[in-house]
Amino acid sequence: MNLAFIPSPSTGVLQLGPIPLRGYAFSIIVGLFLGLWILNRRWVARGGKHGTSWDIAVWAIPFGLIGGRLYHVITDYQLYFGEGRDWVDSFKIWEGGLGIWGAVALGAVGAWIGCRRRGIALPPFADAVAPALAVAQAIGRWGNWFNQELYGRPTDLPWAVEISEGANRVADTYHPTFLYESLWCVGVALLVIWADRRFRLGHGRAFALYVAAYCAGRGWIEYMRVDEAHHILGVRLNVWTAIIVFLLAVAYFVVSAKLRPGREEIVEPDRDAETAGTDGAASASDAPEKDVGADGDQPEADSDPLKKTARKQDPLKKDVPERSAPEKDVPEKSAPGEDAPDSDAPDSDAPDSDAPAKDSAPSEAADKG
Template sequence: MLYTIQPLDPVAFKLGPIPVRWYGIIIVTGIIIAYFLAVREGKKRGIREEVFTDLLIWAVPIAILCARIYYVIFQWDYYSLYPEQIVQIWRGGLAIHGALIGAVATAAVFCYKRKIPFFKLADIAAPSLIIGQAIGRWGNFMNQEAYGGVVTREFLEGLRLPDFIINQMYIDGQYRHPTFLYESLWNFFVFLLLILLRRTKVKQGEIFFAYLILYSVGRFFVEGMRTDSLMFFNLRAAQLVSVSLIVISAVLIFVRRRNKEIPRYSE
């Protein structure tokens, strides 16, 4: 059977000569949804909306900058030859681990300045972060990036995927694993788990650590399927970071559980 393979246009529309890409629209949509979810939960826990607005103003640009720097560092062999492309973030190339480092560092400084418990804010933000990541992966889909190894069309059809996803996974003359989708679905699942975790007697900070652990578990396995991984010598950088986050988070949960001064949310 012959199929007409027509990839989706990465440009949503143009403002005069300026193309507005789906990648940017989807990333911004994820940020907006994450913001409103955090504000809603923050009100329940006694944190005003202005706190999240002020944090967003600082955290978003710093996170994007760190995400790009992280990506460029691991792809320096390429960008050293084409330095003019370093600023072209609309074409993709934002590493979530770089964004996470920038966002967490910004939030830590912000909480210190405002005298807000960091882990209380981090617990509120954790479900928002993961839902934003789940949405953001569809920006990779529109750019035909963050894909996996070669598969057949029959394999993709066996997953009951709609044609627009299958056709978009036809890259460089071959069908690819939709690893962007695998990670997006895993992130939605983690989001639901974190929401349920809020209703249990966890200690302050444990929702955030659970986010780091659960996201990293999924990312480790999905990263192993990808063909465009950032490499650290002969290791996949994302897998190395994921294992580190899992171990560090688990140790911190254990240590903080022994500290009776750290309150549980039920208290």
């Protein structure tokens, strides 16, 4: 008799007054909330907007739950539609029965819808959700412990789980395959996070790595289980599914790495457009009303002596001052930088000592006219 083992709860339901708290549903809910927290952090770290991942998850989670339940009911239809069975039990999701294959497949459809509504490509979102999904699975698997299901062959190992006597089972200790899968999912999450940081995985390759790594573990864990399942060529159906999905994930990883290496620079266009619009509005509000120079500074009127000189030298822009006395011209002061009048030129105010005053005035007036 095995003296060391993991005990199973006597019941999978805890009554909180009139409200039943089922361990299976509680495990899934806790896993979802922790997964959403991880997803949001990874999405923001990859350049996305805070809260966008939750908006997409609103579509992905219901689709995933429906897909997981459909896969379970279809592959184990004899539990609900066989002789002496009640088909209504197929809707009792709280009693257990979610297939991860259907959950991921149909959940991806819901995520695709949510991404399209936000103008986001699906591959970068899938890369962000990959380790979050693995963590959610790791916690959700403990729901099988509450329901005393999905165990392996009998064993006397100290970490064996005790299963009480029930329908189609006897009281004994078995391999806790739910625990094996839970620990494997934690390892998958750590692997994806490390590889994503080390190699900057993008374009869906982080998600492909998660799928391939999970399938590798699910194959040998599934092989240990003894619960009722369909077989093809003597092998459980889920083992075949794990093999096929593993090969598809590896093929996608290799082809994607060759065709689209690196990681996406922009994962959420709405955020970049929003930022650009804000910057553009700020630039427009800060711009001066008058024209600015090439260096970006607004010129002040007559503050540059060189420009002032240029305007004075331009005969079209030169303002001719009014003369108080028509018979006498007052010379203007030369502006800074303006060439001083030639010292050899005759002075208009002083008569030339060699020429009579009457002859010099008309001649100078003609030159200035």
